[in-house]
Amino acid sequence: MQRLHxxxxxxxxxxLALAPVTTAASDLGEQLAQQGNDKGASACTTCHGADxxxxxxxxxxxxxxxxxxxxxxxxxxxASGERDNATMNPIAKGLSAEERRAVSEYYAEMxxxxxxxxxxxxxxxxxxxxxxxxxxxxxxxxxxxxxxxGPGGDGVGADFPALSGQHASYIENQFTAWQDGDRQNDxxxxxxxxxxRLTEEEIxxxxxxxxxxxxxxxxx
Amino acid sequence: MNKTHQDIILPGxxxxxxxxxxxxxxxxxxxxxxxxLTKQVELKEAPEAxxxxxxxxxxxxxxxxxxxxxxVRSGMEAFVNTLQHPEAKRHVGNGQNCANCHLGGGMAAxxxxxxxxxxxYPKYRGKNDHVNTMDERIRGCFTYSMNAGDSxxxxxxxxxxxxxxxxxxxxxxxxxGAPLGENLPGRGYRSVEKxxxxxxxxxxxxxxxxxxxxxxxxxxxxxxxxxxxxxFPPLWGEKAFNWGAGMHRINTAAGFIKYNMPLGKAxxxxxxxxxxxxxxxxxxxxxxxxxRPRDPRWEGDRTTTAEKWHDHECLFNHKAHGQILGEGxx
Numbered sequence: 001m002q003r004l005h006x007x008x009x010x011x012x013x014x015x016l017a018l019a020p021v022t023t024a025a026s027d028l029g030e031q032l033a034q035q036g037n038d039k040g041a042s043a044c045t046t047c048h049g050a051d052x053x054x055x056x057x058x059x060x061x062x063x064x065x066x067x068x069x070x071x072x073x074x075x076x077x078x079a080s081g082e083r084d085n086a087t088m089n090p091i092a093k094g095l096s097a098e099e100r101r102a103v104s105e106y107y108a109e110m111x112x113x114x115x116x117x118x119x120x121x122x123x124x125x126x127x128x129x130x131x132x133x134x135x136x137x138x139x140x141x142x143x144x145x146x147x148x149x150g151p152g153g154d155g156v157g158a159d160f161p162a163l164s165g166q167h168a169s170y171i172e173n174q175f176t177a178w179q180d181g182d183r184q185n186d187x188x189x190x191x192x193x194x195x196x197r198l199t200e201e202e203i204x205x206x207x208x209x210x211x212x213x214x215x216x217x218x219x220x
Numbered sequence: 221m222n223k224t225h226q227d228i229i230l231p232g233x234x235x236x237x238x239x240x241x242x243x244x245x246x247x248x249x250x251x252x253x254x255x256x257l258t259k260q261v262e263l264k265e266a267p268e269a270x271x272x273x274x275x276x277x278x279x280x281x282x283x284x285x286x287x288x289x290x291x292v293r294s295g296m297e298a299f300v301n302t303l304q305h306p307e308a309k310r311h312v313g314n315g316q317n318c319a320n321c322h323l324g325g326g327m328a329a330x331x332x333x334x335x336x337x338x339x340x341y342p343k344y345r346g347k348n349d350h351v352n353t354m355d356e357r358i359r360g361c362f363t364y365s366m367n368a369g370d371s372x373x374x375x376x377x378x379x380x381x382x383x384x385x386x387x388x389x390x391x392x393x394x395x396x397g398a399p400l401g402e403n404l405p406g407r408g409y410r411s412v413e414k415x416x417x418x419x420x421x422x423x424x425x426x427x428x429x430x431x432x433x434x435x436x437x438x439x440x441x442x443x444x445x446x447x448x449x450x451x452f453p454p455l456w457g458e459k460a461f462n463w464g465a466g467m468h469r470i471n472t473a474a475g476f477i478k479y480n481m482p483l484g485k486a487x488x489x490x491x492x493x494x495x496x497x498x499x500x501x502x503x504x505x506x507x508x509x510x511x512r513p514r515d516p517r518w519e520g521d522r523t524t525t526a527e528k529w530h531d532h533e534c535l536f537n538h539k540a541h542g543q544i545l546g547e548g549x550x
Contacts, residue, residue, distance in 0.1 A: 135280065138324030141487035148435065148483065150451050156443060159434050187434045193494075194484040219445035 029106025040094030053113040059169040065112030069158030071104035077185045112215030121208035129209030155218040165215025168207035175203045269405035274329040295390030307383045313370030315459030329406030330488035336407030338395035364465035409475035424506025456510035458549040463515035471533045473504035509540035514548025
């Protein structure tokens with residue numbers, strides 16, 4: 001009897017679990033994104049745009065549709081100084097742990113812009129980027145981007161962020177930061193190891209390829 | 221996870237001294253003759269690359285047009301995306317792609333590249349004690365590494381089937397201009413000598429959790445997309461290679477891991493290792509201290525199967541994590 005009873009309530013429970021989350025946490029996330037707080041965190045939208053799409057010329061990344069846990073980790077690392085970024089460090093420090101989670105989930109749930117950020121690079125460069133992204137440069141031992149960042153570079157969980165639909169300028173800047181040791185918060189030095197094997201020309205090509213792709217939902 | 225399991229530290233079957241003496245006396249001739257005498261013996265390791273580096277395989281843009289080109293492309297697709305290829309996937313009974321063990325789409329030196337394998341077949345193999353054609357060799361990969369027995373087709377591709385023609389076309393194409401019958405630098409995996417004090421499964425567990433679980437998951441099940449595309453290969457459990465695959469041997473796995481893993485950190489082409497010999501053996505042992513699909517050569521029980529097929533460096537019929545291994549996941 002009890003089992004039957006449980007089965008009957010299951011659809012109702014599922015409905016609750018899947019219903020749009022309109023809790024205080026998402027209100028908090030939205031509020032932080034649009035207004036910041038009074039502890040040093042300015043509004044995210046100022047730089048990352050009202051649509052969360054970032055800003056290519058300035059090198060500010062797309063946040064909309066990114067993995068929530070990935071964003072939380074970045075904010076935590078920028079708060080602790082593990083990830084060094086002059087603009088973001090004080091902002092991240094101004095957010096409590098709860099606020100970092102709330103604002104990350106707010107952006108993770110936001111639909112990414114449907115249009116690709118775009119690139120000025122020549123088609124041949126974009127195609128070269130595609131080949132590197134999909135096949136790697138194995139003659140010198142560089143794995144493909146999609147081997148870790150998932151099919152299409154659409155991201156895998158918290159550790160391998162989406163690359164498709166990201167600004168070329170941001171991707172290039174991160175490569176430079178990995179190469180120079182200015183960014184070190186990758187799991188197991190994986191990205192630093194790969195970045196150091198790529199030339200500037202190869203980086204530009206890869207960045208152009210991903211910027212030519214629209215953001216897509218993560219595969220995992 | 222399991223704190224009660226006994227940590228296994230197994231020293232080499234020979235003492236280090238005896239092994240060294242054997243190698244000194246017998247030299248390379250021993251290794252060559254040995255292959256024709258004993259079952260389950262390793263191939264002689266490929267020589268180091270000379271100043272010219274490794275074999276210069278063709279680029280993907282060099283695949284010709286026409287029927288042969290189509291066969292090459294199909295073979296490449298079967299190799300890289302085995303789980304998606306319409307014919308190849310019918311023969312896969314787990315969650316593996318060929319390119320999981322042959323990195324770089326089968327092109328990376330020291331990661332068992334196809335261009336290194338093509339020119340050494342037909343070849344005698346101790347594993348089945350007869351001369352194998354490449355056709356048969358690939359079917360062996362399906363039987364063991366791809367666990368074909370549990371696949372939709374119920375077994376490996378038929379001899380001389382279109383799939384095997386395609387896969388061999390891809391291999392042949394990748395080896396254009398390579399010398400026949402030569403043990404090319406970069407062929408196979410590097411061998412990593414067993415550490416003097418053996419290996420430790422519990423040390424391997426720590427390494428696994430710190431460096432491998434991020435991709436392969438804590439329970440070794442890998443990662444897949446919602447629609448079944450593999451992102452990271454499973455290493456043990458029902459979706460992994462079975463107890464008959466070469467990779468279940470700790471020495472083979474250690475050789476693969478040392479110069480190929482973690483992906484991107486190690487570099488097989490430059491022979492750059494991210495792990496020490498000891499770490500490679502420890503983590504290989506941890507990976508292979510779990511159940512996986514049953515050995516297709518099952519002889520009715522574990523002990524008989526162990527005696528007939530597992531007289532080598534592996535944990536089949538050994539106790540780990542509180543249970544004796546080898547029954548298989550199903």
